[in-house]
Amino acid sequence: MTGHDATLGARTEDLGRALQIAGSRLDDAVFGKVASSVAGVRERLALGVDHTVVALAGGTGSGKSSMFNKISRLTFADVGVKRPTTAKVTACSWSDDATQLLDWLGVERERRITRAGELDAADETFLDGLVLLDLPDHDSVAPGHRAVVDKVLPLVDLLVWVVDPQKYADDALHTGYLRESTGMQASTVVVLNQIDTVPVGQRDNLVNDVKRLLRDDGLEDVPVVAASTKTDIGIEDLRALLEQTVARRSVSAGRAAGELDAAASLLLSQTPSEVPWHIDTVLEREVDALARAAGLESVAAQVGAAVRNGYGSPEFRAPDPDSIALSRSRWLTGSGESLRPGWQRSLAASVASAQDVGNAVATALQGITLDTKGPTTQRLTRRLALGAVLVAVVLGIATVLASMEILPAGDTWTTVLGVLALVAAVAALVVFLAAMQIRRALAARRAQGVIASGRAALERVLQQTLGVPTQRLLDEHRAVRELAQSARDDGPSAPLRLEENTTTGASIRVTSPGAVRLTDLGPVRA
Incomplete structure (x- = not known):
């Protein structure tokens, strides 16, 4: 068992014991959410944290599937005129031993593809262990799509929300998902896709507006990447963030840690303070x-x-x-x-x-x-x-x-x-x-x-x-x-960042501890 496994396991068991003691004294909704978090993290830990699960989530027409293909450098995810296109979860894994994990995530066998290391370019090695998921549209009117999204989201290590310039302020996204992700900043990225449709002079204003909405949702320091699958703007920036996520193995447990922290906070809301009473x-x-x-x-x-x-x-x-x-x-x-x-x-x-x-x-x-x-x-x-x-x-x-x-x-x-x-x-x-x-x-x-x-x-x-x-x-x-406080995260993971080299204008792509790679990406939008 790794250090992260042991720490998360102890926190999970503390939360489980707290839930068992509190029982029916909790509100039904709180009990259900905490119990779901404990069960989900236990299942996730049973598979270990060797894989970094990244999910592309977003609304209809945001371009998730195109983004999936760009990141994986394969044409595998469904992209078409008919909407909603993505009806089932699609997965690309950068390892050969993710079968059990994908089974657990409920990804059908025909919806999976594996990057064969010997056929890939050298820079794909920096994504070893990555499992990339393309989720159905969360706002789809098609029956069952949102249920699939809601089932998978709590199980992933990094959420990449793909939004477009027209619907990035959609209330269903902010109230239904983003505001529920408070405390999970280190496990969240927002991609403002289709930035090529926005006049160059307005792009920074649009990115800043997205950041403002995220702050209103309680999500500080969440990277916002301006991107376009048509012109490849921001694609390498996003891949750099994924490489950074994979390199920092502690972030592989970030989603589980965030789930536990959020559940513990919810439980603490039911036990707000020490009771000042003595017999x-x-x-x-x-x-x-x-x-x-x-x-x-x-x-x-x-x-x-x-x-x-x-x-x-x-x-x-x-x-x-x-x-x-x-x-x-x-x-x-x-x-x-x-x-x-x-x-x-x-x-x-x-x-x-x-x-x-x-x-x-x-x-x-x-x-x-x-x-x-x-x-x-x-x-x-x-x-x-x-x-x-x-x-x-x-x-x-x-x-x-x-x-x-x-x-x-x-x-x-x-x-x-x-x-x-x-x-x-x-x-x-x-x-x-x-x-x-x-x-x-x-x-x-x-x-x-x-x-x-x-x-x-x-x-x-x-x-x-x-x-x-x-x-x-x-x-x-x-x-x-006390158990809920013990289950809280000792300290949130550091947020993902894209650092810009002020001398060369190149982005520093952190790939592994002690290893840095420079790639001329042009101006970084984040």
């Missing part, structure tokens, strides 16, 4: 909302009251369905705000329904223990308090009896009994107040425990019913975007 930023807000919907604080307060008072049976009510639905809607709006409609629909389908969220909330809250038992020291403190009260009462009675001299105790013991009674009463009060404080502290802890357990349960419900599906979808969204 931590919304969990607390929606836990608050679910807690209100389920009456969590009310139940916690009831638990506290039951612990303080020693009676009560608090329980959770069914969560308010409208509040649950509103919380889910806010979640979807926040997490899906930056997503395209297909992804938003998938997000809504992947998370739990409002009813399921409500059921999960109810189940989770039912699992929370609502402990209303008093403190474990309750019995002891009660006994101590009662004992202290009893002692205080007994001592108080004894003090009264002693002070009435019913109980002979003397003044000293009477005073002692009174003090002891007062101490016992104070002790009873202290024990009672301490028990009350212990109960209140326990009630507060129990209420806080219910709130903490409830919020934790609600957070788990949100994570399971909404958070996990949302994060999974956003991870897939990110993966699709």
